[in-house]
Amino acid sequence: MAKGKKAKPAKKQKLAMTADFAGMAGSFISRDEIYHRLEWYFDHSHNPKGPHAIDPNTPIDAFFQGMDPSTARKVLWVNINKISSTYVPAWKSALFHGVQFPWTSKPNVAIGLRDIQSFGNLIDSAVLTYEHFGWHVS
Numbered sequence: 688m689a690k691g692k693k694a695k696p697a698k699k700q701k702l703a704m705t706a707d708f709a710g711m712a713g714s715f716i717s718r719d720e721i722y723h724r725l726e727w728y729f730d731h732s733h734n735p736k737g738p739h740a741i742d743p744n745t746p747i748d749a750f751f752q753g754m755d756p757s758t759a760r761k762v763l764w765v766n767i768n769k770i771s772s773t774y775v776p777a778w779k780s781a782l783f784h785g786v787q788f789p790w791t792s793k794p795n796v797a798i799g800l801r802d803i804q805s806f807g808n809l810i811d812s813a814v815l816t817y818e819h820f821g822w823h824v825s
Contacts, residue, residue: 715823721824728770745805750763768788787816788816797815800812
């Protein structure tokens with residue numbers, strides 16, 4: 688009887704996880720949505736349906752709050768990849784759908800977080816990364 692009870696919750700849990708993260712496989716996303724998700728990453732009060740609040744020309748160092756830029760980029764790389772697959776109620780999905788941002792750049796494939804200079808570079812990095820993971824970005 689105990690075995691039967693364990694099997695049922697496990698089955699329900701598996702179905703719930705599948706439903707919550709169905710978008711993690713390659714799918715469609717707009718550059719604009721990626722832009723909003725990155726803005727929300729830096730400011731959780733950002734309205735995903737509102738206007739953009741961060742100018743793409745903003746230097747990436749502006750987000751580092753006085754940290755050494757090299758160290759801050761490493762912290763950004765670690766943290767953005769940690770939250771990538773984390774379910775966020777504001778988005779009703781994983782924040783960056785499990786996509787892992789690269790550290791180093793590879794021409795025409797990826798812009799590594801080590802090399803970004805502006806928020807616009809971060810958006811470009813995200814777009815290329817999504818495409819590398821099989822997403823169609825419009």
